[in-house]
Structure formats: C-alpha cells, structure tokens
Amino acid sequence: MRDPHVQTVHYEITSGEDISYRDPPPLSFSNHLGTFDVADNKLGVTPVEHFSDETGAREAIDPFLRAWEIDADLNLNVGMIRFKFDRVDIVDRDPPPSGASQVIYAQGDSFMVVGSSVTLHLTCSKYPDPPKTFRATPEVQHAHRRWLGYHSGREPLQAMAYFVLTILERAPGVRREAARAYQIDSDVLNAIGRLSSTKGDENTARKAGAHNQYQDLSDREKQWLEEAVRRVILRLGEHASGAPLSLITLKDLPAI
Numbered sequence: 001m002r003d004p005h006v007q008t009v010h011y012e013i014t015s016g017e018d019i020s021y022r023d024p025p026p027l028s029f030s031n032h033l034g035t036f037d038v039a040d041n042k043l044g045v046t047p048v049e050h051f052s053d054e055t056g057a058r059e060a061i062d063p064f065l066r067a068w069e070i071d072a073d074l075n076l077n078v079g080m081i082r083f084k085f086d087r088v089d090i091v092d093r094d095p096p097p098s099g100a101s102q103v104i105y106a107q108g109d110s111f112m113v114v115g116s117s118v119t120l121h122l123t124c125s126k127y128p129d130p131p132k133t134f135r136a137t138p139e140v141q142h143a144h145r146r147w148l149g150y151h152s153g154r155e156p157l158q159a160m161a162y163f164v165l166t167i168l169e170r171a172p173g174v175r176r177e178a179a180r181a182y183q184i185d186s187d188v189l190n191a192i193g194r195l196s197s198t199k200g201d202e203n204t205a206r207k208a209g210a211h212n213q214y215q216d217l218s219d220r221e222k223q224w225l226e227e228a229v230r231r232v233i234l235r236l237g238e239h240a241s242g243a244p245l246s247l248i249t250l251k252d253l254p255a256i
Contacts, residue, residue, distance in 0.1 A: 003094035016079020067136035072128035133243035
C-alpha cells in the first residue's frame with residue numbers, strides 16, 4: 001500500500017458471565033474521536049483522524065472504550081460491557097492506477113475482559129450509554145482495578161478504600177486541597193480515612209488493634225464506605241474530563 005488509511009476499527013462486545021443482552025436497539029453517536037456504531041454485539045468505529053495502522057488507531061480509541069467500561073461498572077453493574085478488539089479495515093488512498101482500493105483485515109489481541117462478581121443473571125434491553133464527562137486516566141484505572149479486586153473477594157474493603165483515598169490525595173498532597181480540587185467535602189474524605197484505617201478484624205484491619213482489640217465495620221458503615229469509594233472513583237474520572245463538578249457531601253451518601 002502506498003497510502004494506507006484506517007477506515008474502520010472493529011470490536012466485539014462482551015459482558016460478565018452473568019450479564020447478557022436481549023435484542024438491544026442499535027446505538028450510534030459521534031464525538032471527537034469519530035463515529036461509533038453499535039449493533040448485534042459489535043462496534044465499528046470510523047475515526048475522524050487519519051491513521052495508517054492499527055496501533056495508532058487503537059491508541060486513540062481504546063482509552064475511550066476503557067472509560068466506557070469503567071463508567072458502566074460504577075454506575076450500573078460490574079462487567080456490564082467489555083470491548084474486545086477484532087480487526088481494522090485499511091484502504092489504500094493512493095492505489096496503483098490500474099487497481100482498485102484495497103482492504104486488509106488485521107487481527108489483534110483483545111482489549112480487556114474482566115470477570116464479574118454478580119450472582120444473579122442480568123438480562124439487559126439496551127447497551128450502556130457512552131460516557132460524556134468521564135476519562136479513564138491511569139489513576140482511575142488503578143482505583144477501578146482495586147475496586148474490582150474488592151468486589152471479587154480478592155482484598156478487604158478497608159485496604160481498597162484507603163488505596164483509592166491515597167490516589168485522590170496524591171496530586172494535591174494535602175487532604176483539604178484534594179477536597180477543594182475534586183469538590184468532595186472534607187467530612188466525606190475524613191470519614192473514608194477513619195473507617196478504612198481504624199475499623200476491621202484481624203483479617204481486614206489496616207492497623208493492629210491495641211491489645212489485639214478489633215472493631216469491625218458495621219453493616220451501615222460497610223454500605224457507606226462502599227458507596228463513598230464508588231463516588232470517589234467516579235469523581236476522579238469526572239475531574240479528569242474537565243467537566244464542571246458539583247460538591248459531594250455527606251447528604252449525597254447513605255446514612256452512617
């Protein structure tokens with residue numbers, strides 16, 4: 001090929017093993033990356049920019065699809081949607097005079113598949129909406145990965161919650177500055193810090209209790225901490241998108 005051009009990038013749509021789709025309507029939209037067409041558990045992306053190969057096209061598109069996966073996990077259910085790379089269609093924009101435009105199909109590895117911890121089977125009638133104000137930065141992906149670890153039973157709630165809190169505080173360096181930057185009330189962050197640091201049994205506590213005395217999280221505290229951490233991870237992605245942020249306060253969370 002004298003002038004290869006990626007015409008379409010194709011993905012297969014999958015979900016967690018306990019989630020399926022039943023006759024969802026097609027979904028089509030456009031953004032700064034290109035035109036996205038979803039139908040029959042397949043996604044085709046027509047990029048806005050010129051890419052000469054699969055690598056360049058996927059480096060632009062895959063982060064948005066990762067944000068779509070994480071946003072759906074946090075707002076709906078774990079494993080709600082996953083995108084598995086299939087192929088790219090490449091045409092020659094400057095073919096030999098005697099030939100027609102050529103199309104080649106390049107196979108690649110899967111984008112990402114993550115298991116689900118859902119115990120009941122969920123049948124969905126529509127695909128999750130794509131994110132408009134959410135970006136999957138490395139920090140968001142790190143936090144999400146630990147959040148998945150908790151939901152699959154691989155680590156305690158307290159350890160996961162404290163890790164997410166430290167990610168939030170790392171850039172500003174001070175908790176009150178993080179609260180201001182991410183528009184999260186300091187009372188919310190202080191409660192996350194307290195519950196994740198001082199509560200737990202001998203298997204889940206981050207710190208050893210005095211004289212081997214431990215106080216585990218109550219059911220209400222556990223519910224609160226789960227929801228607070230979910231909201232913090234969402235806020236990390238919302239902040240990265242540059243969208244206007246509304247303040248998250250204790251009133252936005254379950255009673256503790």
